[in-house]
Amino acid sequence: MTGVADPQQAARNLERRQQHHEADVVVVGAGVFGCAIAFALANQGRSVILLERWMHEPDRIVGELLQPGGVDALKKLGLEGCLEGIDAVPCYGYHLLYRGEELSFLYPPRTSDGGVVVGAGSKKEANGYANGDSKKPARPEGRSFHHGRFIMQLRKACMGHPNISIFETEVTATIKGEHSDAVLGVETRTKDPETGKKTPDCFFGQLTVIADGYASIFRKELLGTAPVVRSKFYALELIDCPFPPSNHGHVVIGDQVLALLYQIGTHETRALIDVPPNHPAASPANGGVRGYIQNVVLPALPPPVQPSVHAALADGKIPKSMPNSWLPSQKQTRHDGVVLLGDAHNMRHPLTGGGMTVAFNDAVLLASLLDPRHVPSLADHAAVRAAMADFHWRRKSLTSIINVLAQALYSLFAADDWQLRALQRGCFRYFQRGWTDEPVAMLGGILRRPLTLAYHFFSVAFLAIWLNVLDVCGGSVVGILMLPVALVQALLILWKACVVFLPVLGTELR
Missing domain, CATH: 1.10.274 (Enzyme I; Chain A, domain 2)
Structure with a gap:
């Protein structure tokens, strides 16, 4: 592990965090981006406070597929171990089922100049790459998993870092100075485990990184934008569902049908079904969302998959849902002392499973731009603004x-x-x-x-x-x-x- 201060300095930093709630960086939100940036900055020797409203394992239906580019970024952050011990399933490519026709293809091998090998070979040959044929370059590999298990691994990594202190508390507002608009930290409410009452608290940092997710309470204040929701994904968890080829993300396209299926464990497969708003087939008269799935989506799925879908619908409940949001990124150079990142800052439709890949690559890039060799003090607002301006454009290549x-x-x-x-x-x-x-x-x-x-x-x-x-x-x-x-x-x-x-x-x- 890099960036660990000498024992005396580490002890002083720990005391500042624990007793005085002061650090170089305050990170709001221990989700995908929050954990990644906290760990990356801590590895550079920064003293980091990580705040999370609820430290229990989250139960979300997206953030379950990490593309190969995200796996690469996770390795650069030193967090690749978080993919182990959670029954994560390798993913080597896509399988497309289009109105009864099928097609599968794999991620191509990479070249040394940042390109890929075009026409790398047939599916049979491609399996050799995935299985480690020493004569051929390795195929890139993604991973799919239960989101909550992965988040708990990220949090565990942060808990074990000597430069990070984690507090379970609800962030309610930013704190600004009396003589400037620079953000100095955040106000929170911390629940007393014995009485259940919430008491006011404060945390201070030279830089506050807010990553409070798709339903951010700070987005309007800091960016003045709002996401556009075009549809919702409704989720089913299918048990022991046969859907060859294995180790692929499956996309099903039919008449009024768009569904994704991918394994998230040895026995579990996630089905995400897109339901446009106000769709007639999903009206209450037609049975609502469950009626839409049963009457429209189910017939478009391969026969071997249909029993698993029937079983998942047997509880009679409306499946969990998640809005499919579009939120373009904004340059963040207007507010000193604070940046808003992760899903709070930029979202895209989860169809392609790119959200976590963006988050981890953003963490790698931002940490490199804020490296102490370039920005010795995060209290240098001009230097941070310059880094964020560079960040805005450099991230766009991906x-x-x-x-x-x-x-x-x-x-x-x-x-x-x-x-x-x-x-x-x-x-x-x-x-x-x-x-x-x-x-x-x-x-x-x-x-x-x-x-x-x-x-x-x-x-x-x-x-x-x-x-x-x-x-x-x-x-x-x-x-x-x-x-x-x-x-x-x-x-x-x-x-x-x-x-x-x-x-x-x-x-x-x-």
Whole structure:
């Protein structure tokens, strides 16, 4: 472990944290990002206070798939051990079930220049990479798991760090100085375990890092933004559910159906079912969400999976849900002494499972920019502002890809008009032709080339246009008379592709 001060300094820092509630850094929220940044800064010798409202194991239905790019970042943080002992399942790629047709593909091997091996081989050959064939480069590996178990491992790592003190307390407000607007720390309410009463408390740091999640109470104050919710994921936990190929994330696309399935343990598989707001098939008259799952989603699932879904619905309860939110990032240079990060700062649709990958890579980047060699004192607000300005742009080589992919693919996979359905088909046919290596590498957070994303997206659009022209014209001499109609439809499909892709990309360029 790095960054441990000499024994006397460590004792003084511990006393400051425990007795006076003072540290170099106060981190609000012991979730994915909060634990990661607390551990990273503590490794640099910073004295860190980590605050969490509730230290019990969380029970959430997202944050269960860590892409290979996230696994890489976890290793850089020194937290890779948190993936052990929680029955985490390796994930090597994706399996797509599109209106009865199936296609599977794996994360491609990486090259030394930050690219990936394109056309790395067949599925059979690819299994050799995953299984450790010494003659071929190893395939990247993601992990899926129970979210709560993983969080408890992260917290355990922070508890064991000599530079971190953790307090179970509810943060209610920031504290500002009398003569400036700089944030000095936070006000909290701490519950007395004996009486159950909550008493006021305060914690002070040179820098306050707030990572209080998707329902942040500080977002409006510090960013002035609010997430946009387009749908909800409803979750089922399937027991001993057979769904080959194993060690893949499964995406099921059908008529009005979008569902994700992936193992989160040896016997457990998570099913996330997208339900758009006010969908007629999910109305109370049609049985609500349960009726939607039973009547619309279940028939689109493979027959071997259906008994497990029936069993998961047998309790008669409405499945747990989570809003699918879109929140573009904002530059944070306006407020001295405080930054807001994690899901409180930036969210994307969880379809592609990129949230934790973004969080861990953000922690790696921010810790490098705040390294004591560059920013000796976190009380130097000008230096921190400069670091945050750099952070805003440098993170986009990864986050712009994951954010745009998540929003664009959701629009395609949850298609609700004929142009989007044309693009949806074009996407599947594109993958079917074997052009998957770079797209899946971007999904996995291992290829950081935004222009490559634009190339593949519009390649899908033009393939969709060509397939639609073939459908309209029919490939016959008479069909040539329909060419004007096909050309008009081509423009409409291209326009829809631009509407889906360019506005989201535009938010990433700000």
